[in-house]
Amino acid sequence: MKPVLSVSGLCHSSRKMNESCYFFKEQAKTPMEYSTGCLICGNELLYSVCPTTETCFYCGATKETNTYCESGHFICDACHHGTANDLIERYCCTTDSTSPLLLALKLMGSPLLKMHGPEHHFLVPAVLLAAFHNLTDAEGNRATERIQEARRRAEDVKGGFCGFHGACGAAIGTGIFMSLITGATPLSDTERKQSNMITAESLRVIAEKGGARCCKRESLWAIITAVEYVQREFMVAFPVDMPPPCPFSDLNSECLRERCAFFGCGVAPA
Secondary structure (H helix, E strand, C coil), X not given: CCCEEECCEEECCCCCCCHHHHHHHHHCCCCCCCCCCCCCCCCCEEEEEEEEEEECCCCCCEEEEEEEECCCCCCCHHHHHCCHHHHHHHHHHHCCCCCHHHHHHHHHCCCXXXXXXXXXXXXXXXXXXXXXXXXXXXXXXXXXXXXXXXXXXXXXXXXXXXXXXXXXXXXXXXXXXXXXXXXCCCCCCHHHHHHHHHHHHHHHHHHHHCCCCCHHHXXXXXXXXXXXXXXXXXXXXXXCCCCCCCXXXXXXXXXXXXXCCCCCCCCCCC
């Protein structure tokens, strides 16, 4: 039985989680807590006299390095020292993944992405654009251009929009994604409608789930809603990947815990 992932219900079979989630399982203990050692798994860093060529865990760049962790993880300097949005842009412009959910989960495990913050407003359209272009090969040479434009637009959506402006930035991110793939402008007809519709559907889902803000939860629901919308309206089917039980709950003092579908992953929300 295949996993079922939708806004109408979140459930999965009792079979072992898809191995494509291996990177997130490594971080599931408590990501973002490793201030020393490997930032991915917390294991000891190893130092070699002669450099070796390693592949960056996030952006996929190959670099010579004298430092890596005992589990083989390596993060290049650009991903290590940049901002959260720098990391999101670099990773989404180079990945070949077609799963926006797994892209988001991998990036969420980075220490650069805080528990809450406006970087999630860019995360949502970036992973959707990357996966969409990889899946459809639609104007593939425009993927980087669109991801960079998504960043510019998303950075106008400040932190706290969900409570102060009544519009969650993660949901707005789905509208940014749709606007870019359709070429919508304020003068467009159908394209403008689609951009507003996907935002409206994402906002409705996020609002109905309730609770205080959780940028991780809202981003996942926005992505899931966008995936369903694109499949329904454009006949483009993204892979359906079931996330593991949420590893962020202990970092969020407002966590809904059992009320959240991602807390145990597979437990339908109350």
